Amino acid sequence: MKVDFDIHGGNIEKEARKLGLSTDRIIDASASIVPFKLPKKLNNYLINSIKNESIKSYPDRSYSEVKNSIAKWHNIDPSMILPGNGASELFTWVARDAGLNGISSLPSPGFGDYQRALRCWNASYIHNPIPLSWTNRNPQPFPIKPKTHVLWITNPHNPTGQLWSRSSIEKLLTNYKLVICDEAFISLTPGGESQSIIDLTKNHKNLIVIRSLTKFLGLAGLRIGYAISNSDRLLEWKEIRDPWPVNTLAINATNMIMKDSKMHKKRLNKIHKWVEEEGKWLHQSLSEFSTIKPLPTTTNFQLIKSDSSILNVIENLKQRGILLRDCRSFITLDENWIRISLQKRKQNIRIINTLKDYIN
Structure with a gap:
């Protein structure tokens, strides 16, 4: 479709x-x-980034500073982070690996951009319906266990708004060659961070977590997100992607919001x-x-x-x-x-x- x-x-x-x-x-x-x-401090910082001509130079291709600031926030190694031009650009690279690992399961209804990304690589996928009736108890166990090689999960789910429990997702990690968890809305969700599986990437090389900052900042036009996975996978993506997918203003905004914990x-x-x-x-x-x-x-x-x-x-x-x-x-x-x-x-x-x- x-x-x-x-x-x-x-x-x-x-x-x-x-x-x-x-x-x-x-x-x-x-x-x-x-x-x-935007917080006034961040807004002024971005304005000054333009005034002081920091955008005249190419962005640092290693993204060292921004990776360090994200890593500190999540308490993971910087080598396990790759910033992207919004989550959508990263889905394209996720879909490449999904295609290499076999057939993807897309819980449906679900975010349509996953299909777009998979079609970029002629990757195979099927839709697996999730129940369209649920209680207001949260978090809830992830409701399906498709028999495919790759599983895509959105937590909390889009468009239903259900928050899946960390424990139910963790149990699935041994069932699939690759599990992709899109946590674009989890930071906006009260209590959402307690169900994040970011730290599980440390011990599960078959796990990729995608985060978006554009919704949190209210800057969808700036395009900034990041992938968290094993360093070998991300290094491979880095070598074949566009040279400068993330612009300096997006880098600066991310650095500031991640470093200023208050x-x-x-x-x-x-x-x-x-x-x-x-x-x-x-x-x-x-x-x-x-x-x-x-x-x-x-x-x-x-x-x-x-x-x-x-x-x-x-x-x-x-x-x-x-x-x-x-x-x-x-x-x-x-x-x-x-x-x-x-x-x-x-x-x-x-x-x-x-x-x-x-x-x-």
Whole structure:
């Protein structure tokens, strides 16, 4: 299946042009990015990075400084880290290794970019459905054990928002030649870090963990993520990838947020409080509708099932400057499903009030 990134979410500039609106008049609840501005200290640091002309030089191809700062945060060896141009670039290299190891299992519904990456290498994959009904107990055991060579896991899961338990994933590591765990949303999830499996990469060479910083920082346009795996694998990727995939501004932002633990933790606390408060408010507000049902979630987005097609509702809200996530790009989901990403309270109220004009 070809993934249509026009219904992927986050296409705010394109939609603004079509609607004849400025981007600041649009609520983009289709992309799961924190709605907060950068910490002032980090914002000023990036501005100064431009003023002092640090971007005139090529980035350090070894990425030594940024690898050291990430390594210190996660308490792992710097040789086990490879920064990337967002998580998506790293998925491309992950998919190369997946193809070399056999058939991949993609739990579905799931993030469509995994398929794009696997097709780059003509790698074989199959979809394995996960249950679309669950309780609000967290973390939950990973629900399937596909009989393939490679297993892709998203934790917490996208688009359902379920947080898988570390113990249930650890038990799977001996069952597969390669396990890929995408932890893009785990730092945004209250209690999420306790279920991370990053430290398991020290003793399991068949494990790759991918992290994204763009959602945490609210800088999707800067493109920064990193892979954590055994050093031999990452060295091989480094030798065959583009010479300078990560730009200097992304490196500088990562260095600062990883080195300044006070700022990092303050940011995390702010996000977790927001997810807990706004997540609860939005879920309760959505539960008051009779024709849609919000499913339990742990992170900054909510998956919602409608009794009937909700495409007209998505289009009507778009015309009023509110973008929701059309879930047809997720395998096993159809036009009855939408995903709403958390916003600040004012924007969340506007979303709920506008929904009331179109559904019961």
